[in-house]
Amino acid sequence: MFDNKNKLTGIRRIQLATLNSFRAFKWLYDNESAFKQELLLLLLAIPISFMFEISIKQQLILILAIIFILFTEIINTAIEAVVDRVGLDIHPLSGLAKDLGSAAVLISLVVAASIWLIILL
Numbered sequence: 001m002f003d004n005k006n007k008l009t010g011i012r013r014i015q016l017a018t019l020n021s022f023r024a025f026k027w028l029y030d031n032e033s034a035f036k037q038e039l040l041l042l043l044l045a046i047p048i049s050f051m052f053e054i055s056i057k058q059q060l061i062l063i064l065a066i067i068f069i070l071f072t073e074i075i076n077t078a079i080e081a082v083v084d085r086v087g088l089d090i091h092p093l094s095g096l097a098k099d100l101g102s103a104a105v106l107i108s109l110v111v112a113a114s115i116w117l118i119i120l121l
Contacts, residue, residue, distance in 0.1 A: 028077065034105075035073050042066045058119050065112035072108035076101035 008016060028035040045066045049059040079101040083094045
């Protein structure tokens with residue numbers, strides 16, 4: 001049972017939250033090929049953004065657009081994990097939840113591609 005009165009606070013809470021986040025990133029890297037592909041995209045986008053004569057602000061926007069894809073992929077994976085935790089039986093709402101997460105990733109890809117096109121063209 002969740003005990004709201006005995007929650008960690010301060011630096012210890014931040015330390016544990018950071019460790020949990022790193023554990024999640026490791027799990028994503030080890031288990032999600034889409035996350036690995038999007039991480040590679042980010043690692044390519046950073047040096048590529050320096051190849052164009054654009055402002056630092058525009059470079060940051062290009063890189064953040066790719067980070068937004070990673071963010072959306074993480075949320076999509078979380079949705080999938082919760083749906084799978086609830087049950088592996090096929091249910092229309094489970095499929096809908098997973099499809100909506102996938103649609104969010106697609107939108108983030110379209111947004112990122114649009115940002116790159118607008119800034120570079």
